[in-house]
Amino acid sequence: MSQRTYNQLWADAQLELSRLLTEELPAEPHRPEKDRVVFFQRLVMLYVRYIQIFRKLDEVYDQVVHPQKRTVIRATLEGVMGRVLELKNEMVQNEFSEYHYMDDVLHDFKLTPADLEIPIPRYFKELQERKTMLTEIFKMVEVTESPEPLAKDMSQEEAIKLIQLAERARQGRLRAKLNQESRNLNRIYSSKVHGAAATELAAVCIQKVWKGYIQRKRVKIARKEEMIFLGMVMDPKYQVPCPAVVTAQANEASTRIKREDRNADYQKSAVAVTNQLQDVEGLDISKSMKDQIRQWFIECRDATGLFPDYPEDEAGGSALLFIEKTPTQLLEEIAAKEEEGASNKPTGKDGKKEKDKKKEKDKNKKKENEEEEEAGLKMLPSAFLSDLQVEYKTFVDFWKTRNESSNFHQRHEVELIKEEKRKVIEAKIRVQVDEQMRQELAELKLAVDKDKGGKANAKKKKGAKSGKKKKKEKDLTANRTLESLCQELVEQGLLKRANNVRLQDYRGDYNYLGTTLRQNDIEPMPSLWDVRQVLTQYAILPLGSQPVHEKATLIKAILLAGPSGVGKKMLVHAICQETGANLFDLSPLNTAGKYPGKSGLAMMLHMVFKVARLLQPSVIWIGDAEKMFYKKVPKEEKELDPKRLKKDMPKSLKLIKGEDRVLIVGTTKDPLSADIKSLCKMYSKILLIPRPAYGSRYILWKHLIRKQGGVVTSTLDLSSLTKISDGYTPGHMVQVIQSIVTKRRILQQANSPLTAVEFIAPLAKICPVFQTEEDALKNWYAKTPLGKKRAQAATEKGEEQAPVKSKDAKKKGKK
Structure with missing residues (x-):
């Protein structure tokens, strides 16, 4: 598609966004909704509409070439992502479930489940380039590790015996084949009939075989054509990408290359414009700032009789002076802040009384809020709607009506760069001007009003010192470089390379009966599709975007609970691959025997969390998470000390802040053996992953067989195979397919296609996940x-x- 088409798609997305903003931010606030079902339906409608905007903006951001447009689209895209996460959080609080089913809403909007799927933003792939330091460390450790011997040492006698055994077996097979051929020849000669009758019988036999073969071939073709006509089977010409699709994909790839060229030109132009503005306008900006600040000194002196106190850098410095306010208003604001600071520090009995009064007021407010909440349900305040309003305003004010007929190649606008860089230059110059003007103000105070200024400053300095200092965290590795810490963690096996798997490889079907079951008061088990959606929202979107992670609800730890083989470990590696995160392994079995003692444990956690913050985004994986919170440690595991991280890990978890893109992901197949209270304190989100249902199993069999190199034909009855494999997990399916679809079997497929019977024997040898195990997990999750x-x-x-x-x-x- 052309750039004009993508600009129109951007405008359509902004139009839909403006409608949503008017609905969510009306002139009069919405009344509280008493009916929980109606309130949830409203949340779902907003959620689905925001996802549609999200999908459009993701496509636009990937294909638009103009670098300055892309910055605006990126900000809007991140705002929409954050709003989707906020609505998801509200739906969880309203419905008390991590999984939601929206069949009725999809029907109303005439959408498919694919339209409801949250995409992983394509620009995340740009952030996935690992640091060269880590790749070099991984290579170095792989080389230094001693390679295992490929074959054991064998004596000459053993080698001769092995060769003799193989040769005897070969001769035996050859002898059996020759015997079989001789028997067949004897049978032919013994049944041979001479004369005209024999030739006629032979001709009839040949005709019968040939006519049967031809008829079967015609029936097969006719049946295939009928199935294609009915839409039950895809036409072979559509199975291969058509030329139009191939051309479109090539155009998208060339657009991405062009986008990078435009961005490089934009960066060069930005540097050149910044230097030019600094040389030409820098002196004038600093001079005008100083004149304005001096004028403010004089006005305050005339109005109050004293020179004012200069605003601190934390409050904004001289930027406060350029707001359209009178000097008296500024002084009143500063005095009010000082009074608030003094009132917050009461001393003695009066201070205690005031604190008790404040506590009582807070309790009364909480009670009033609870009563209001009981009276009706309201939407929670949003941290992203104001940003979306600002971005929509910039789109309307500048880009919506802009005539770009002369800018056919979609290059950057120089005037826009000047406007942006002027603000940056002003901020830099203001810092220098503030330092100079503070000195000038101090000299004026000393010269004009020494006594008053000295006393006031002394009082303020005393007040400033009275505040409590925050305790800083001790850096146990202050003298070490980041490279050395990474190397040590890799050597100890705590920092690992993530497997090359994607979230889209975690296949599963949509749960089409979820809404119907809940209407009948039956809690449905989530499908693998639902698990993939929830992990995208809780893990991938916050880890991939810094603004979203800072403003959205902070999720520090997620627990994936389910039977073995459902793909918990695969999901951890998929999160790392999709976001470019580093993988740290703190599983109890992996940390056993490493960094012994309390000091060693503290050092290990300090190193892991320090490197995780410095190289964020990072994922800290805790496999077999139930071992850390065992009710009773088994005898065979007492030497490993699996509970050594139980006390220190929650403390380290508290150190993760909103700006730290660090996520702890635990996986467990036996959560019943752990103390549920400790486990729930550690993990704020617990996701139950069940065994796959019929629809998911059908998709998995088809996908996994093709991935292994097999060909799915009509002779392979996938429906029966799916029905038979009830209770088996994706891990079991992979194990069976790898044992059947070997290299030799792949070569034989042309003559003998795959059948469902071949998979039954190895499947029967594996113990499935029974309904009792799933019910036990369901009952545990209910607690x-x-x-x-x-x-x-x-x-x-x-x-x-x-x-x-x-x-x-x-x-x-x-x-």
């Missing part, structure tokens, strides 16, 4: 905080419906 809330909401709903029925029954009885 988690979110599970308890959902169960409580269900009982309250049942109690509300019960008295209504009894009243109706009484009325009927009276009648």
